[in-house]
Amino acid sequence: MQDSLLSSIQNGLLWALNSSNNFLWSYVLIAVLILAGLYFTINSGFVQFGMFKEMVKLLADGRSKSESKGTSSFQAFCMSTASRVGTGNLAGVALAVGAGGPGAVFWMWLIALIGSASAFVESTLAQIYKEKTPHGFRGGPAYYMEKALGNRSLGIVFSILITICFGFIFNAVQANTIAAAFHGAFDIEAKWMALILVVISAPVIMGGVRRIAVVAEVIVPIMAIAYLFIVIYVLVVNFSQIPAVISLILESAFGLREMAAGAVGAALMQGIKRGLFSNEAGMGSAPNAAATASVSHPVKQGLIQTLGVFTDTILICTATAMLILVSGVEAAGAEDGIKLTQAALQSQVGSWGGIFIAVAILLFAYSSIIGNYYYGEANIDFIHRGDSKLKMIYRFAALGMLVFGALVKVQTVWDMADLFMALMALVNIYAIIKLGPIAFAALKDYRQQKKEGKDPVFRASNIGIKEGAECWEEPKEQVVL
Template structure:
């Protein structure tokens, strides 16, 4: 089974996909005139603007739900894995992927808001929604929804549970099965409460756990502040084959840096579009900017904190696939525990326990967000079939709980390989789709900027922009039929 998954990953995660992430991110940065830098002040302001409603959550709650997904295994085990297989230079390419990826995140999130729908009294949006309404390819939308449902309900939850089980076992000696059972029990209490309870839990837990983790990282870095310049030099020289120890690893550094960077921040995968669809905003670009900001928080703040701890303390191995180990001093230790070993080397007893607890909360909120993403895709599928029974939702919840137990007791190599396969498949679908839907996203951005310059609080009226399929917004800000026809005639003449 593992050999088959690895073989498939070799095709799915070819260099073409890595360059697709970087290339599309660069393209969107140029087309939007680096919206991720140009409108940075708007990103921060909009994060705390607005409120929730009966149908939707606030921008901050949507951000917290998304960060609950982003801040987790990717920031800790993902960073360690990138170093283990790509060397220290992989961290530089994680930063590049984040900077360019924030523009990609803006595009996909804006599309999510443009084509969102209201299902059973709740706002829903994401990749299958903009495939159906934007590209008018219902069959492809169904394929996307089924794929995402599988990834979010089973493949990725297994990765999260596995990482938690390893660190808890290392810190407290608790068996992986027991950890998995505890996760499943607590998870069940919240996911049976619906999206509002998930949003509320994320809103409270995410800021608390992220700030606590960063504070401990700052303490460790402060105790080794004189080594920071050397670590920066190591990262940059390794990224461009200028370091003799890690010479010849540039290709692996790019591949693993981008792959683990994307796993951490989700930009381009479509995985972070679903929470954004639940936000109550007056214009799609608003939530696009908020979600672009979350990429910075994830990969340019939390990931570097982890990377610096690992590199400063020297608690890592570098074992590139298909090559002899370059650094091999930790034996058979999984990359998942490198961060834990780094903390323990500086803060004995406290460090290992703190990270285990911190990672438990990181992964728990990530599992909550996975359920919401899976539920949104299930809602998309059942809305077309007009299934009124709740049995699909109950089956989804049971599957997620089983995945938590399964992942906790399986080998880390197996669950990470399966998770990577699901991630790569989602990426190919989403990157292709958002590329084909570039025009409406750019129109929405230009409309937002134009209204801001006029001193208005932007509202979205798709008919005036020539955007079709945005049924939710057409209903919300109705434009008379004769006006729509006049606008179409003007665009045809021009």
Template sequence: MVDFFQSAGSGFREAFYAVFNVLWGDFITIPLPGGGQLGISLLVMILIPSGIYFTIRSRFMPFRLFPEMIRVVTEKKTSGKYGTISGVQALIVSTATRVGMGNLVGVVAAISAGGAGAVFWMWLIALLGSSTAFVEATLAQLYKEKDPLYGGYRGGPAYYIHCLFKKKRGGKKSILACLFAVSGLVCWCGISQVIGNSVSSAFENAFQIPPLVTTVLLVALAAVIVLRKNATVRVLDIMVPVMAVFYLLITFYIILTNITTLPGVFQRIFEEAFGIRQVVSGGLGAVIMNGAKRGLFSNEAGSGSAPCAAAAADSSHPAKVGLLQALGVFIDTLVICSCTAMIMLLTPEAMTSGLEGMALLQTAMQYHMGNAGGIFIALIIWLFSFSTFIGILFYARSNIAYLFGDNWISQTLYKILALIMLFIGGLAAYSFVWDLGDFGVGLMTIFNMIALFPLAPQAMKALRDYEQQRALEKVKRKGVEN
């Protein structure tokens, strides 16, 4: 019997990593000058062309309508119904989950493997990913439903996938929608454990606090928030702006104190993004792919996560929520990820040579801030990770409801499961769980993109309608002024 279970476990692991490698491994390889090669994963093959396609179809929306994105953020908010959230609050929730460990350790890993040039490709991918984020968020608004449990609205890819295939085949449930919802729940459980481990490790290194103490306090605080009915958004309303501003201020301080070396940093980024040295050494593939992967999966565009928050927004027009989520991609990659990159690249290369991961980031911070750098990193990791945990449980609401119906039992059980994973992760690190999170988000992306292309014309129609309405408003305003 023991041999049977060991064999079954081994078989599961082999099957798991077979699928994992298809999603994240080198699906195809392209030879490069200098003897190197460019390995392209299946997900990158899907998401980059999709971003280009949606950017062209939207008539380069990220560039044309960036001022409109800012205007929508700053416009006067109207009071919504009980349980609803505004478009800006939906942006805050999605930003809470985008701005997580990927903005710290992920950027460090990209630069460690791909050099400074990876930053340029992160920026480029963000510009393309914002169009994809617009499409999926707008569709989430178009197909949202009323939420009888929490009040307000709910939705996301599971719901617009359901509507797409229900129209064609009928039935109560869509298999593809169920697969998306299950993949999301698996992914977010894995991320919960990663968060627990990241926070406990950071506090042990910075303050010598035993992991058990940190984990118990972390889980207790998380339970107080997530087990309440509607505390999630209220907490993130305060937490996300504070942590973003705090991180920006520290980065601006570092930039100002190293202002004379800043031109050299930008020169290094662009030289290594296209540099002859990288081509000759065979390293150009690593530069491009590490930047592309980090840009794609830090901002989550196309994965279907952020639409779960976008659907909950009460907005006067679906396209407004789409524009806000497109802006969220800019905030994540062009602002927060760039902050992390600047912190590292403004550190003398001699000090960081041979280092990678958290050791690289901690060394950079100690160079800029002395011993306070370690404390800063620990606090930032806690803020980023904790906000991610709260945000993913907000995402989970709609997926649980789709799978199990409207009941508090399933909603509460998943929250308890996530808290257990948070606790386990705080005490021990299991590499399989990191892979489990990547596995889940990879499958989510595949299932989401299958529906995104046939439904995209509806998002483009909503964008045209919104632009026409805005043009009429401007004409009326000029008429009144004259």
């Protein structure tokens, strides 16, 4: 009786989530994401393409800290990449291909290329309107909504959405994927994986932002490089198939047969939905990490965070998609997720492939769990600054959601993630469209200083900002007696 009741509740929840998601993703969000991305791309002078070399240089330079407190720009990049690079790259891509076909990969590429301009704008704004704290810097969309838009209420709405979305639901997705991967590779029950996740996550979560930054700085580069090397090996072995796979992706995205069957719409929706889940461009999450960095000019961190979108989608998501498509393993449907990626690698390298994916997803998703947790913490501070009791309640609730995520159906957590991701993105995009001219002015200032041969240093007054950017005000003159 109890099991029947729980099943009915979960089915009802799935129906409500599906209805909401179909409306938001079919009629609202896809158009908003693409139009906003094009607006930022054009008005920034195609920053994501024209300044790519500068992004790479800044990332290399960012390994050294510019201040004793706060994080380096490289650590901030790793924190945001830790959140980006997770189950979306292995399970999300598989879900997109399973539900939308190979054409979904093209739309994933498109939203990354266009959306990276949105990522630049939101992270630059987060840097401009960040705050100094005893432990470094803190900021994000809620902060620029309050300081630049003068709308604290909207900032609180966003803070609630991101705390629920990242601290709770996205981490439930990570836990669900880890549990599925380890059950497939080692036959470990979900309840035991839930316990393991709580045990390994709690010390980092309780340690705060500095510990999160240090852990992310170590895990992210190692896991990304190891995974890419394995996939590159598979692609080299199957090199002759790559042209056919690329052709299949393009045909599935635009082919007449797919249009007649209605498959193009499914590919477009799944590609953009899973692309946004993975790279988070325009969603308002990465700016929370970007704001923590110590840099001499906000545009520097904006450019570095733009590179994070390329790293996530163009490199790692593409690697997973190519792995699945060259393997020839067919998806049984949208439920496959991580199992499809495991089966694809196993077909190429043998049984150890499934084990490797399980370990990789543990590292990918674990780094996402700690990165996601921080986004919630930063926004709880915005709602009620300095409330240590509220923060402690949040920490235990976040750990509880890991258990919930490991034990429920895969479709439930992904549908919940899609809904809150859409709501977050809509609120944030509204704000950054209104504030876009400020980011464009900062970019113009940066380019002008670079043209003059300077290492750009930002002053808020240089672009007409009179209040809200306390960290970038002119240094006060000392009076000599």
